[in-house]
């Protein structure tokens with residue numbers, strides 16, 4: 697696949713690197729420094745949008761929301777049957793379709809974990825994307841992380857769970873590490889233990905399946921140590937706090953559109 701990437705910032709660079717072995721990639725960024733960086737990192741670069749269009753059948757739009765109108769104004773008359781993939785937060789399929797006057801568009805919502813090739817990505821196809829192209833797209837972009845095809849109204853809760861989710865996960869790791877410090881560990885050691893414990897728990901749940909609550913009961917033996925900690929989480933309404941956190945974040949995402 698010939699993929700042109702517009703914008704070589706956090707997301708453009710992360711996706712380019714994850715897809716490097718699987719697609720012919722050409723990068724265009726307004727900044728000459730960024731184009732030189734892309735060149736040094738082994739990518740073809742385009743000096744302007746015209747050259748990028750000549751070398752690409754698929755285009756990945758990876759600029760900030762404020763720069764989208766400018767890019768799409770330049771692109772829309774020359775898109776022909778190219779497919780435009782947008783990862784611009786909050787920009788709906790219908791809005792992208794209206795701006796580029798094409799329904800050959802794909803909307804993605806990645807998260808910051810793209811920086812290490814482990815993004816959790818929501819995806820919605822425009823009407824103009826054929827079945828075969830959907831398959832090709834999924835095969836290629838699964839190299840960037842896990843893909844979840846969703847109805848667009850569910851993008852808000854996805855934004856809360858997966859987009860903002862890493863921030864909540866980092867808060868949890870920090871809190872665990874502070875708990876370790878309180879009991880005598882150094883912060884760095886406690887943080888490292890917390891990260892490894894969470895990684896292992898996630899692998900276990902993914903590999904073995906089942907509901908998290910079943911695994912809670914496997915860890916918490918009757919009258920043991922774990923149930924003492926669980927009692928505190930229950931008393932302080934841990935699940936309620938986290939559910940409220942997801943709802944508030946999702947509501948805010950809805951209001952931004």
Ligand SMILES: NC(=O)c1ccc[n+]([C@@H]2O[C@H](COP(=O)([O-])OP(=O)(O)OC[C@H]3O[C@@H](n4cnc5c(N)ncnc54)[C@H](OP(=O)(O)O)[C@@H]3O)[C@@H](O)[C@H]2O)c1
Pocket residue numbers: 702703704705706707708724725726727730758759760761763766767783784785786805806807808
């Ligand atoms: N970062 C995240 O965690 C995240 C998560 C989900 C979705 N997103 C979405 O991903 C998109 C990119 O975010 P980002 O964090 O990667 O932004 P970024 O680091 O600012 O990268 C955007 C790049 O595009 C360049 N650019 C600006 N105008 C351009 C134009 N007209 N043509 C070509 N390149 C242009 C920018 O150059 P200058 O710096 O010189 O302006 C910059 O290098 C955003 O729309 C955001 O909503 C990001």
